[in-house]
Amino acid sequence: MVSIMNEALQLEVGHKVLEVGAGSGWHAATIAELIAPSEAPRSEWGHVYTVEIIQGLAEFARKNIMKAGYGDRVTIICSDGSLGYPEKAPYDRILVTAAAPEVPKPLFEQLKPCGILLIPVGSPHLFQSLIKITKQANGKIREENLGGVAFVPLTGQYGHKF
Amino acid sequence: MLKAYSALFFIWCYSLEKQDWERLINNLIREGVLRTPKVIKAMRSVPRTNFLTKDMQSYSAADTPLPVGFGQTISAPHSLAFWLG
Numbered sequence: 001m002v003s004i005m006n007e008a009l010q011l012e013v014g015h016k017v018l019e020v021g022a023g024s025g026w027h028a029a030t031i032a033e034l035i036a037p038s039e040a041p042r043s044e045w046g047h048v049y050t051v052e053i054i055q056g057l058a059e060f061a062r063k064n065i066m067k068a069g070y071g072d073r074v075t076i077i078c079s080d081g082s083l084g085y086p087e088k089a090p091y092d093r094i095l096v097t098a099a100a101p102e103v104p105k106p107l108f109e110q111l112k113p114c115g116i117l118l119i120p121v122g123s124p125h126l127f128q129s130l131i132k133i134t135k136q137a138n139g140k141i142r143e144e145n146l147g148g149v150a151f152v153p154l155t156g157q158y159g160h161k162f
Numbered sequence: 163m164l165k166a167y168s169a170l171f172f173i174w175c176y177s178l179e180k181q182d183w184e185r186l187i188n189n190l191i192r193e194g195v196l197r198t199p200k201v202i203k204a205m206r207s208v209p210r211t212n213f214l215t216k217d218m219q220s221y222s223a224a225d226t227p228l229p230v231g232f233g234q235t236i237s238a239p240h241s242l243a244f245w246l247g
Contacts (some may be wrong), residue, residue, distance in 0.1 A: 008247040024230040026243060027215035033204035034246070054232045064213045097246065118245060149241070152234055
């Protein structure tokens with residue numbers, strides 16, 4: 001279990017990251033600190049693109065990110081994140097912070113070779129499995145179940161329908 | 163005078179919050195959830211309190227999810243630590 005945990009997102013300086021579900025922006029800011037640390041030269045910085053479907057929350061996240069000083073490393077987009085963000089694809093890492101009925105096809109397509117996608121998959125309002133998908137260099141897919149999690153449901157085109 | 167006292171009070175609250183966050187990070191390290199030095203550093207540098215609504219800020223260092231409005235939640239610190247490794 002511990003060794004699996006250690007392997008979860010494997011973020012490196014310079015990574016381009018897509019987050020589906022910005023929430024209040026905390027994940028994105030913490031990830032920015034890993035892929036674009038203040039002490040690293042700007043030319044080596046990666047970038048976080050985080051998509052939020054709820055407009056009020058996207059505005060709250062933008063305000064928080066700016067205030068925390070990560071406005072130059074994080075971009076908040078208000079749209080349907082279940083479609084990913086093709087404008088800046090492909091991504092080294094994609095994380096989904098909401099429970100999906102299954103892995104949205106556009107997200108998989110927007111992942112670079114050797115990229116990692118982390119997504120809770122399962123029923124809404126109950127528990128889900130945290131699935132880690134690795135797109136291997138030979139094009140094959142490796143799928144691992146990292147255990148039970150509980151997230152708010154993913155909405156939008158590839159999300160849960162209510 | 164009152165102004166000076168209230169300013170001091172806010173500084174005191176802020177330092178308490180900082181201490182609480184530090185204590186939470188140390189707990190996550192002790193429990194083995196936080197293991198990678200660069201992840202520990204990143205989580206230390208970005209306290210959750212700056213991403214909460216005012217009414218929730220005093221719960222910032224509690225290791226549980228919290229409401230952020232719009233029917234949505236912010237993750238528990240151990241949960242983000244788990245994702246980052």
